[in-house]
Amino acid sequence: MHVILIADGMPAGGTERQIVALLRGLRQECPRITSHFGVLAKGGAREQEAYYWADHRFMVPRSNPYDLRLAWSLRRYVRAHGIDIIHTFGAIADLSGVITARLCGTKLVNGSIRSARRRLTRRDILSRFTMRFADHVVANSRAGLHAFGQRNNPRATVIYNGIDLADYAEVVSHHSDSPYLCMVGNFTAKKDHQALLEAFVLVLRSYPTYHLVLVGQGPTEAACRRLIEERGLSDHVDMVTNCHEPAPYIKGADVCILLSPDGEGLSNVILEYCALKKPVVATNKGGTPEIIEHGKSGVLVDSHLPAEVGQAIMGLIADPERRAKLAAHAHQVAVDKFNCTRMTAAYARLYDQICPAD
Structure with a gap:
């Protein structure tokens, strides 16, 4: 199975730390899953760490934060590498993931519920809009599902953050x-x-x-x-x-x-x-x-x-x-x-569920 993780950026934040933890967990504990990783905004503090743990790099051509050429580049990459699942983090990645999944018939996991704000930002609202097109939506808390209006979505679930003790x-x-x-x-x-x-x-x-x-x-x-x-x-x-x-x-x-x-x-x-x-x-x-x-x-x-x-x-x-x-x-x-092994296993089960082996 080939899974590509796409993130809007990789600064030194909590979401980015979890992306790195998931890539590391897939590499160390799930050899049957081949991971690919790409990031839109270059130069983040955790970018190189993510590339280190990914099995393959997707180098994103992009001239500005809203450059949707990403979708066409991603489409070519998905077809060339036989990607089974696109897993997105961030509003622009979400939107590009929706376009690519539709064009390629690829499964899509939206992983952008990483907060539980009372008032959603514009990017949150865009991410929420794209969730209706995802095969599955993952939040890192029940509070997040509620904040994004996904609590009653049968295709939404909670996978808690993992930490490597x-x-x-x-x-x-x-x-x-x-x-x-x-x-x-x-x-x-x-x-x-x-x-x-x-x-x-x-x-x-x-x-x-x-x-x-x-x-x-x-x-x-x-x-x-x-x-x-x-x-x-x-x-x-x-x-x-x-x-x-x-x-x-x-x-x-x-x-x-x-x-x-x-x-x-x-x-x-x-x-x-x-x-x-x-x-x-x-x-x-x-x-x-x-x-x-x-x-x-x-x-x-x-x-x-x-x-x-x-x-x-x-x-x-x-x-x-x-x-x-x-x-x-x-x-x-x-x-x-909240251990990393448990988190990685939960994602692996989800990937298997939405894209079962032939």
């Missing part, structure tokens, strides 16, 4: 002279760093030795720096903006946080927290409750009010035994429910 077995903690909290997430409107900073002001009143490490990059970074200055937090907050492998910072933290105003589809960052046995404080929205069970594997907050977030964090700082229990349970959830 072996990748985290030898992680060495970031060295710090002070205990610290950590949040990993790019500085965008999708993450509420400002709310965490306001809550951290309250934390420092009771735990003045603590620091806060923020790992990420993006357009709201300057606003966060201004707020840090205004609140007098400069000596207690470290912003790490040139890091693509945050695991050491996660490993050394006492508590890890992710505040997402619109929720997450299924957060890879939270899975990393779990893999590294860290107690989690996160927003009770989107797909996060599908990972974290409040009070058992972490703490979920219903709002980003400083008092609620601060109290959740301080409750964990004050109780190391509770932190350890939450972290241990979260790690076991990652082992049982």
